[in-house]
Amino acid sequence: MTKQSRGATRIAWVLLAMLACAAGRSNAAAAAPKAEVMHWWTSSSESAAVRKFADAYRAAGGVWGDTAIAGADQAKAVAINRIVGGNPPTAAQFNTTKQFRDLIDQGSLNNVDDIAVRDRWDQLMPQPILDVIKVKGHFYAVPVDIHMSTWIWYSKAAFKKAGIAKEPATPDELFAALDKLKAAGLVGLAHGGQPWQENILFQAMLANVGGRELYLQVLRDRSPKAINSDAFKKVLLAFKRLQGYVDAGSPNRNWNDATAMLISGKAGVQIMGDWAKGEFAAARQTAGKDFGCIPGLGANVPYLIQGDAFVFPKTSNPEAVRAQKLLAATMLTPGAQLEFNKIKGALPILSNVDTSGMDVCAQAGMAILKDKTRAVGMIEVFLTPDQNGALQDVLTTYWNTRMPVEKAQKGIVSALQD
Template sequence: MNDASRRTRAIAAAVLAAACAGTRAAPPVPSATAPLKATVSHWWTSGGESAAIRQFADAFNAAGGQWIDQAVAGAEQSRASTINRIVGGNAPVAAQFNTSRQFRDIVDQGLLNNVDEVAARGNWDRILPQTIIDVIRINGHYYAAPVDIHMPAWFFYSKKAFAQAKIKDEPRTWEEFIAALDKLKAAGLIPLAFGGQVWQEKIVFDAVFAQLGGPELFLKIYRDRDVKAVASPAFRNVLVAFRQLRAYTDPGAPGRNWNDATALVVSNRAGVQIMGDWAKGEFSAAGQVAGRDFGCFPGFGPKAPYIVAGDAFVFPKTAKPNVVRAQKLLATVMTAPGPQAAFSARKGSIPIRPDVDLSQLDMCARMGIAIMQDKSRQLPNAEMLVEPDLNGALQDVLTNYWNRKQTPEQAQAAFAQAMKDNTW
């Protein structure tokens, strides 16, 4: 169990104890005509992210609410802040988590309100992809409002950099991709814009895993915890290919933020970045247009797996009528067609629902929406399949392999051991 997971569980237990011990005096209830105030905690602080979250804020305010923005830089820091605020009796009205198993513990501790009423009104059972429903509906209740679908394994490239390196076509195979990186390197460019942070290393690894290992091996390992599959030659090949990419990064990669890596592609100093489609928000903020200034492809070949991930907002437990009303209004607004389209156009994601105006969305988003219609290509993100403890342990294994002189066999053994140690 990693330190972040230990903290989350300890804090959740403390919250439950505090709830049993008593409650604080409720503040005065505002008048019926006053706007419904909602403190909203999230980690969207980059240029593109800030422009996106404003779409929800504006829509909430227009619907009779008062959005009080509380951004905390860094996803893990933001989630820890939410838990700490629950402990301190000052919980936000809504808080961001990834569409994953990250909030399962606080659901189990009884610390969240459900939004079943909003889900029923919005026909979530019918319109949401099953991969999303499987994460946010727990024991028959909806405990989160999904706000986007992200695919964390897109390949973004600079059109100018490709032209400078005399690369005419998008790579259609892994071999063609490596050949393109070699050409970018020969042209004096940074071939692969990379952020050497643990979570970014895991994103790139999973992109390689999905493309080269295929969905069957991906699910055998992450969903089924098949230790024999970890020891297989196929998984070894994935590890070898993953570390092959290290030779195409630059000396400034360690510790680099994801949006700073994106900026290298935006400025044409780097050729390619493997990153979630939220990176498009940075291209948009810089005035760049998909298909004109930068290109995108979700993998190699017409049947490449499409990893499904995303973000959702949870609603800390409360019985205060106006807070509950604010929570329901937030969940309604965030999942409505208009705000969904406006948000995704700036965030780089695709909407959670199919009945939105696609005119605001770029070619990459439209490509993603078309792919999502083919359920056979949908592949759940690893964080939808494994508990946070195991995900953190596997991240540690991969960052050690990426940054140290380990053999693929050593990484396989460490990966298998992490699975054994963190499987409940």
């Protein structure tokens, strides 16, 4: 073989090796599990949080396709329409409530029983969450966080300006603080006048003024006697009293814009879920230093929980199922759970995740959850979407008009009937 021919042979082998490597990379890319993930996390903190799941999925060998749709109701409607229409995403976000029960009943979701058994969900997840994701012995959703919906947030700067030295520990002390904030020329309660936000204020008053027993009698049992009681009337009056501390710009304000009022020191208090903590973090504010967090106005106030979860539309395509399984497993790894929830403001869904490095609000929440009697489902855990919508209609009308409290009680009895 001549020198020239030997050189040509070497070049040929190099070219063949390059082609083989390229083909290998192409096959590997083709084999990577591809997941279209539909969600409604579009605020700055939410977007940063969901990127942690995307990063973890890519690190595990998957291809993440992000379909973000602003607004939870809109995102859920699009997901349902696509599932029913035969063009489902790989995974779709819902809350850990009864929102996806119809999809389960219609046989439209794949279960994740193997992952749930392997990771001991029955032992490591709060019962109110298990009650909605586990149906007839099968697990149909992957919860990714625990949110408490009625935290009382307050601006340290606003409290200082108003001369409030002590953190409110009772409903009376909360209203006294709101009075001082108002007298100091500040907005007492930062609130977005939207039905779902008024629903949160109502739940806060039901839990903090009414207590655990009345909360369950009204929402779980839907007892007309409890709803018509003087104790529940006191709850509704406390709820309506909060309206005296909101500003004229409240109607239709987004929740994160209300949180921004605390961040700037313009307002003193916001009652909102712990997702608000993500907005404080994005503004580089520190829990316990720049803002305070109160999980309840009393030692035994119920800790109202729900969270976010992903469901996996029914498919028999093995590649799609592989993508779903990898996504479910990745989201529940300790690293992904911690990174996501630190930014999101929530707690990890599995109780064996080490949360010692999380902030003081998260530590308070984890301590409360050790007492299993404190964890109670938030409103949508007990009510169907139709019942919850009817309740919101009554509450919003009561909030915005001069509806007598007795009429509101009768309206709620009607709204919560089957």
